[in-house]
Amino acid sequence: MIVYEYPFNERIRTLLRLEDLYEKFKFFVQQDHPMQHHVALATIFDMLEVAGRADLKSDLLQELERQRQTLLGYRMNPNVQADMLDAILEELDGVSTALVNAQGKTGQNVRDNEWLMSIRGRTIIPGGACEFDLPSYYAWQKRPADQRYHDIMNWFAPLAPLFDALGLVLRLLRDSGSAVKMIAVSGSYQQMLQGKVYQMLRLTLDEEMGAIPEVSANKYMLWVRFTSQDGDLKPKPLEDDVPFELTLCNF
DSSP states (O other): OEEEEEESSHHHHHHHHHHHHHHHHHHHHTSOSHHHHHHHHHHHHHHHHHTTOTTHHHHHHHHHHHHHHHHHTTTTOTTSOHHHHHHHHHHHHHHHHHHHHSOSSTTHHHHTOHHHHHHHHHHTSTTTTOTTTOHHHHHHHTSOHHHHHHHHHHHHGGGHHHHHHHHHHHHHHHHTOOOEEEEEBTTEEEEEOTTOOOSEEEEEEOGGGOOEEEEEEOSSEEEEEEEEEOTTOOEEEOOSOEEEEEEEEOO
């Protein structure tokens, strides 16, 4: 099965972009080759671009507190497992505290590092990080892999609380919805939302079908149109019926 996600607003879109960058960073930083560590470092620069919104940290703190208050309301519900609830509340408290203690603007430690900023300025230029442009960076890339890993993780460390917070917020959001089996007749599906506000859509379907969803939505209607790819990967409308699972997520 393959899962597609569609954000309904700019805030969730930003969180999903950052989550995607974080997954890329975690993969490349664990590798050993200098080129892979170059991608990991460049990904940190991309994170700073996306996370540059001054209110992202406060948005996450407000959402974590709102989730905490909502979960506290379940304490008296006999159908709720108290140990699981306590574990989530403890995780919320820990993530919130770490984010509050993260001083200054997101990634300010990287921005204050002139050497890193010189690399960032060159990576914007295609092929701009060659050894003749940045000999000191080239020398750093020749250091042992564990030393490069240690340096990169130190540069990333002040960003970690932000990514822990957004990871928890997205996990709670994904868990908020229930999957419903649907069929897109002749490759098309429409659903009236009747003004109800959702944060994100999750669509799950069999990967072997080769169906690719194109989603458009507003507060009144959701429309999913499925396409397929031919030999040159150009999308074309899919005329077959497509079974899928739809999850509408909202805090």
